[in-house]
Amino acid sequence: MPDATATSITLNGDPYPLDGDTPLNALLEQLKMRRGRVAVEINREIVPKANYDATIVRPGDQVEIINFVGGG
Amino acid sequence: MQDTLFELGGRKFKSRLIVGTGKYRDFAETRAAVEESGAEIVTVAVRRVNITDRGKENLLDFIDPKRYQILPNTAGCFTAEEAIRTCRLAREVGVGELVKLEVIGDQQTLFPDVAATLEAARVLVKEGFKVMPYVTDDPVTCLRLQEIGCVAVMPLAAPIGSGLGIRNPFNLAIIIEQAKVPVIVDAGVGTASDAAEAMELGCDGVLMNTAIAGAKDPIAMARAMKLAVEAGRLAYRAGRIERKLYATASSPLTGLIG
Numbered sequence: 001m002p003d004a005t006a007t008s009i010t011l012n013g014d015p016y017p018l019d020g021d022t023p024l025n026a027l028l029e030q031l032k033m034r035r036g037r038v039a040v041e042i043n044r045e046i047v048p049k050a051n052y053d054a055t056i057v058r059p060g061d062q063v064e065i066i067n068f069v070g071g072g
Numbered sequence: 073m074q075d076t077l078f079e080l081g082g083r084k085f086k087s088r089l090i091v092g093t094g095k096y097r098d099f100a101e102t103r104a105a106v107e108e109s110g111a112e113i114v115t116v117a118v119r120r121v122n123i124t125d126r127g128k129e130n131l132l133d134f135i136d137p138k139r140y141q142i143l144p145n146t147a148g149c150f151t152a153e154e155a156i157r158t159c160r161l162a163r164e165v166g167v168g169e170l171v172k173l174e175v176i177g178d179q180q181t182l183f184p185d186v187a188a189t190l191e192a193a194r195v196l197v198k199e200g201f202k203v204m205p206y207v208t209d210d211p212v213t214c215l216r217l218q219e220i221g222c223v224a225v226m227p228l229a230a231p232i233g234s235g236l237g238i239r240n241p242f243n244l245a246i247i248i249e250q251a252k253v254p255v256i257v258d259a260g261v262g263t264a265s266d267a268a269e270a271m272e273l274g275c276d277g278v279l280m281n282t283a284i285a286g287a288k289d290p291i292a293m294a295r296a297m298k299l300a301v302e303a304g305r306l307a308y309r310a311g312r313i314e315r316k317l318y319a320t321a322s323s324p325l326t327g328l329i330g
Contacts, residue, residue: 012120031123037130038121039164044157046164064120066161068131070102071117071147072092072232072259072281 006060016063024055031065038067073309078277080254081170081202081223083141085112088271089301090143090256092281096290099134105284106135109294113141115172115279117148118162142167143204146174150185152192159196171196172226172258172279174206182232182259186213190220197221206258209239211246214255224253226279229270230260233282237266241273248274264293264300271304272312 008015040047041064077084091111096102144162146155159171177185196203202223209227230236254276261280270278287293
């Protein structure tokens with residue numbers, strides 16, 4: 001559950017500062033992540049790419065951003 | 073002898089070699105080896121992005137998803153739930169529905185957890201994924217996975233990264249005989265003859281990573297594997313001679329001098 005007093009999110013397991021509600025697009029831009037290269041989960045729910053503009057990240061959220069790496 | 077194309081999950085491929093992208097020195101070497109292997113399907117792993125090193129290069133800048141069919145794996149997952157979550161995330165990156173399902177049951181052997189693999193496959197197939205499960209070389213499990221609706225079955229030749237080659241060719245032969253979906257040997261290949269053997273047995277394809285990436289010269293080994301898969305496939309289609317205990321002369325027995 002989002003925490004109203006929080007000033008950060010948990011991003012890939014670590015705290016990451018967030019100045020209030022932030023559009024997901026803005027967060028990705030800040031992180032220099034290209035939408036075609038990543039997938040995003042907020043509080044364990046996958047965010048479809050089409051919703052990146054409309055989705056708001058709130059302090060206290062658990063955010064996971066994944067990409068592809070070398071593997072077999 | 074014109075071969076048929078390799079059909080997998082509704083797409084057709086010329087190459088029957090699937091290669092991984094792990095354990096290379098850098099992305100440039102990964103790209104060079106993949107290119108040399110002639111593979112058209114390339115496995116990748118799904119991991120958290122590196123937040124602290126944001127300028128880092130991305131694998132997909134080297135392995136173009138427009139040119140290669142990207143096959144995300146669920147390596148490192150020990151439960152059906154983790155594997156399902158990983159597949160859902162992988163699909164959202166936007167490279168299609170094909171996934172390599174692996175649910176590991178034991179850290180030391182990396183053998184699959186068969187029950188969890190079946191459980192995850194059921195859910196993923198229902199959700200529209202084209203599932204390619206890494207599985208033990210067990211004919212019954214391969215049948216079950218086929219019944220569930222997996223687009224291929226991928227029995228292991230030997231433990232992942234072991235390079236031991238095909239430990240149980242007879243089980244593989246049974247799996248191949250029973251299969252209505254492509255059979256791809258996944259894991260355990262050590263060198264070119266192992267890949268050729270898999271294809272000679274009648275496998276539809278071979279998937280490997282360490283055998284190429286871990287070779288002294290990965291680029292040369294990539295080419296060796298390409299040739300081995302092609303040679304093994306051709307030998308399978310050509311139809312080998314029966315094994316016999318005694319000799320049969322190759323030269324005429326008549327017209328001998330003197």
